[in-house]
Amino acid sequence: MPELPEVEVVRRGLSTAVRGRTITRVDVLHDRPVRRHLAGPADFAAQLTGRRFAEPRRRGKYLWLPFEDGDALLAHLGMSGQFRSDEATLPDPPxxxxxxxxxxxxxxxxxxxxxxxxxxxxSPDGAELPAEVAHIARDPFDPEFDLDQTVARLRRKRSGVKRALLDQELISGIGNIYADEALWRSRLHYAKPADRLTRKAAVGVIMEATAVMREALGEGGTSFDSLYVNVNGSSGYFERALAVYGREGLPCLRCGRPIKREPFMNRSSFRCPRCQPAPRMIIRAS
DNA sequence: CTCATGACCTGTGCGC
DNA sequence: TGCGCACAGGTCATGA
Structure with a gap:
């Protein structure tokens, strides 16, 4: 589930659930999720014990939870991560x-x-911007996001536009769903070379990605009353608002042609074959 | 430097 | 019923 809007929903939930609270115990039930804490699971638990959470923060799909006395708990949800806030008497979720x-x-x-x-x-001293997040570009919800600079960099990429949209070092927060939605809204094929986009088209696809993520966040916000976010994607938003993602064979909402699913970058891409035709092959000089 | 590919994991649903 | 395979919303290391 987690692209920018979902991670922001989690961030807001964490703010309500843990801000101002002091940890007395950390149980590491599986070592793998703390693999990036190089000092090991026992050190992870020891370092966090006794700390009090401040306001959670986010850049793109990365979350970090600063402590009031410095440092931060850095978190990435990956493909299937969730935070859950549950009464201690309730059993652990699977x-x-x-x-x-x-x-x-x-x-x-x-x-x-x-x-x-x-x-x-x-993340030691990670309250302002963790070192582990320093390579991640600002996301379009960041007040200091620079649209002109992002457009200029996008138009220098020698790859398909979808690959560029998914490049978290160019613009962060966009994942497979919102990339496909932005491309559909912009009538662009995923393989259209980024460096063949007009300035207008480049601005347009970034604005559409921003818009669809803002709409998704709005949906997530209205239905959100606990930390639970459905990993299976059965929330209302996905049923109502997605135009192409997961809609293989269903009619395009603009022209009625069946949506196609194609493998791209070891994942699936969904597009309308009429609205988003394959780009003409370009033979580059030298 | 940039770009493309596979590895990393578990679980579910489908066709046979 | 059981099995094998395809598939799942991300990131990173490693090659060319």
Missing amino acids: NTRIRFVFADGGPELRFVDQRMFGGLSL
Whole structure:
């Protein structure tokens, strides 16, 4: 589930659930999600114990939870990560990997991750911008996001436009769903060379990506009342608002032609064959 | 430097 | 019923 809007929903949920609360115990139930904490699981638990959470932050799909006395808990949800805030009396959800217990005896925080591509680590001095996140570009919700600079860099990429949109060092937060949605709205084929986009087209596809993520966040916000976000994608937003993603064989909402699914970058791309035709082959000089 | 590819994991649903 | 395979919303290391 987690692209920018979903991660932002989680960030807001964490703000409500853990800000101002002090950790008294950390249980590492599986080592893999703390693999990037190089000092090991026991050190991870020891370092966090006794710390109090401040306001959670986000860049792109990365989350970090600063502590009031410095450092931060760095988190990435990967493909299947969730944070859950549950009363301590309730059993762990399946695939619970890390459990945080708090001094106030209130709800526990549980990091749940089926595939374990995500993970947690302690980022020393990471309150402002963790070193692990420094290579990630600003996302379009960032007040300092620079559209002109991003457009200029996009138009220098010698790759297909979808690959460029997914490049978290160019613009962060966009994943497979919102890339496909932005391309459909912009009537662009995923393989259109980024450096053949007009300035207008480049601006347009970034604006559409931003717009679709903003709409998705709005949907997530209205239905959000706990930390649970459905990994299976059965939330209302996905049923109602996606134009192409996951709609293979269904009619294009603009022209009625059946949506095609094609492999691209070891994943699926969905497009309308009429609205988003394959680009003409370009023979580059030298 | 840039770009493309496969590895990293578990679980589910489908066709046979 | 059981098995094998395709597939799942991400990132990173490693090659060319």
